[in-house]
Amino acid sequence: MKRRQYLRNSGIVGGALLSTGLAGCTGDGNGNGNGNGNGNGNGNGNGGTTGSAGDELADELTVYTNIPFDSVQEAYESSSGVDLNVVTLGGPQPNLQYVSEWEQEQYDVDVIASLDTSTWVLHERDIPAEVELDQEDIDELWHHDGMAEAWEDAIGHDIREVSVPHINQIGSFIYNTNAVSETPTTWDDITGSDWESRICTQPFTMDYVLRLMEAHFDTVEEAEQWIVDFDDNSPQYLSGGGTMVDSVLSGENDLSAYIWGMYASGPIDEGAPLDLHFPEPTGMHSQVINVPQEAPNLETAKHFARWVGSAEGQEASQAINGGALPAREGFGYGHDHVQQRWDESDQTPITITIGREDADEYNERVEDLIGLDLTS
């Protein structure tokens, strides 16, 4: 028997022992059995922008995400009257943790907002539901050249009706200006011995960095040698973009390699001694919203996904962490300084999207090269 299997099917919560009165704990939406019946009809017609006026919305959605979600949460709650129970996890965990729960037939989560590079684990299991986006929204959200094709190559089919790009993430160097006198501008700069024990990065991004190095160098051997040289500098492998910025600000490390530019926005606004540089080449990834077919509040979850893709939702996304880059056409970074740095880099980022085969191959190669387990 699989863990938690009977849950949600039976709708029994509380049971015979100790449960009386406890199911009403804050945030416990389990008491409604399959969860679909807890809508209170407070849909206020705000679905106009998302094409679902008149839908009866649930009271609350549970969202797994891996990035700060405050601005989106606030705007959506204000717009729809639906509360968001946001659970923030590190790196690829929103997708991975959902899959582990899904395989145990535990369906507590309505929305998964996570990076595209681990989204294949959802599509491989046919977990995401169609969210019924307007064609105009689809066109505007997938406007980057080659973006939809890259996804199709990775996943094996067109997912534009299913996954909603939320914001785009571009890899950068973020460094402490008090500790770094000469800005590193190229990938080769940070393999020098003067950078030993001064860099942090996220383990799972090494997979993408290897791809970038393959684009950067003429041969695979050179690309792999770069990975080895980088690792020889004893970088600290941390989990979470915010953790890396904290590490750079607190003096634990001086530079964070291949971190999304938006992580500099908020701290720079606060006056933190941070700056960033987008090395060439760099990669672009999308944060995407997926709604599991087994979401306990499926229609409300779809409403949320459509709202995030709408102009109103994208404005809220632009404010993430002090200034992020929405996926929709016509939007730039919500932070002038970060946008300026991106403009200065004057490059077209490589769209990196990963499917199972790529993931297996690159994970294995990175592990062979530097002994790093990319699933952590």
Place this chain on the structure above:
Amino acid sequence: MSVNTSIKDQFRSNRSKIYGGLILFVLSFFTILPILVTIGISFFADGIDLVSEFTLNNWLEAGASSEIIFNTVVFAIGSATLTTVIAVFIAWAIARTNIPFGRVYYYSIFSMIFLPPIVWESVWIRLLGRNGLYTALLPFNFDVYSLPGMMVVQGVFLVPLCLIILMPMFANVDNSLEEASRVSGGKILYTTRKITLPLLKPGILAAYLLTLVITLGSLRVPLMIGQPEGISVLALQIYNGVNEFPIEYGAAFVDGTILILVALPVFYLYKRELGKTGKFETVSGSAFKQAPIELSRGPRYALSGFIAFLLTIMAIIPVVTMFYGSISPYPITIPALFNGEHPGFTAQPYLDVLYNRSTWSAAWNSLLAAGIASVVVVAAAVGISWIVNKSDLAYKRTIDYLSFLPLAMTSVSLALGFIVLFLVIFPIGIYGTIAIVILAYITRFLPATIRVVAPSVQQIQNELLEAATISGAGRVRRVRTILMPLIIATIHAIATYRFAFLFKELPISLLLQSANVPLLAPFLFELGVQGNYPQLSAMGILIAGFLLVVTIAIHQIGSSNLS
């Protein structure tokens, strides 16, 4: 004689065995059964399936490596040794000498129990990290992301618990033996070494073993400090096996079983040493007694100064660092405070966490879970202490042993056992709710609560109870008018301590909570993962402040009740 009368007579004559048996049955359900299912499932789990076909593969292939078992044992022994050495020294200085400010030191260190997990580890990473204050002051290189680093952080964290256990023992050493030694020309250190410490050896060993078994199942330090550097221990392996993708139940249950097998001998030794300590004291205000060794002015101030130094390193600077972090807009190095690079202080992190609904949701759920569990676990501890020490119920010794058994399971193994127990064997609908968390809290922390309550019950004179019985007082009245007034101070103290501990409990909460019922410690872990150090620090200050207020309030209520 009618059949009914015969049955009633038989019931009366066997009442002791029937009630004793019932209690044994309930205790076994929550203690032995989780151990047995953890061991059993390790032969049946496969990937994400908890119960599949019988297999030895989990044991042959999936379990933890010898390196991880080695790490676990070294981490536990190192941490427990450090904790015990520091706690014994401080307990001796405060309880056996006349140093000034002893009471202040004791309560200051006691207050460390209010500091929440994740925040504590984050603060120590700041202090012992590459540009940390302590790192700068140390005359040698020290890497916090290492086994010794993990030992230091865990070892310091457990000092208050160890001190709480040791203080009453040190305070109640028979003075006459020490005086005899000194009259015979023995100096203070000689007397301490030859008389005091040998007298307390079983108690010290018991405290050491308790911290050892707690550390074996500890998750917070391995999660925050070990994991980034790839240093794993069994508890971390179990957490990853159950919570991280891909789910590996087979490996998790093998690791859970190994952890139980490592902890069981420690538990057995602990219980044995506990038996030798004889008469225990309580964790209450009255446990503190004035020191019998009269040090001269110079040594006593020197000793007091050294304890103050330790207190500063272990508690004051970390708390100041936490506060500093909570009023900074972003993480800032401590030197920045003095070289003009600090951007100015802000209350924004406090506002951010206070206006975050997730904070209140997690806090409310933890308040509920910790509140209910504290009340039930204290009541159960009083009941079991009464049964073991004052009743004529059958199977008393077995009840005593079983009630302590959850100590050997460690929090992560117990959580594993509960998953199977309430999901596969008895699917009564509490899995995925807060009820299973409360049940696990109660089971896991019953032994430590009994450990504190039992001495108070033990000390009640049997003559008082007999007099009440002769006067016609029923069982309930005896409990209400004799037992409760005599142990109320202990109950207040342990209920407060237990609540403070459970309010921020991590391993069980992390393994058993569901996404819809967030709890406080996992919420702190989320903040840690987001790298939101200012908000994390603000949460640390708010939680510690809240628990301090609750403790003082309960203490005041207890005092007014007593008066």
